[in-house]
Amino acid sequence: MQNKAIHHRGLTIGQIATRTGLAPSAIRFYESEGLVHPFRTDGGQRQYQRGDIRRLSFVMIAQGLGFAIKDIKAVLDRLPENRTPTPADWARISRDFRKTLEARIDQMTALRDRLDGCIGCGCLSLKTCKLYNPADRINRNGAGPRYLMGDRIIEDE
């Protein structure tokens, strides 16, 4: 009987914090950033829909992966605000977010695979730099660690 009552009444910030592992201060911060939209009871108490657990879990993981709050908000803004998102809602935003995730995975894979070699940053500090980036010629493609940014090695002219 208890679970059914909570479901209808909504969840308190304490219950959400316990289930998500987020601090209440973090949940209030996400609310102030427009990432979650609690409602107020007649008594003025802030309460959350059960579906907000998924929303906040998404925020927590996406932030852990280094996504900026504004980018996470852009994704979540596509979910309905005043009802629990359906699987179709989540599938829709998941399709779009997948491209961003795959780009991030490519970056991380490049970092993992290239970190012990020349990353084309211009330091010329590794033996492999002489081979892969003689005289820092990759710099003609622009600033930054070019090989971690997806640039190909410039062949001998």
Ligand code: FES
């Ligand atoms: S690692 Fe910096 S230029 Fe090669």
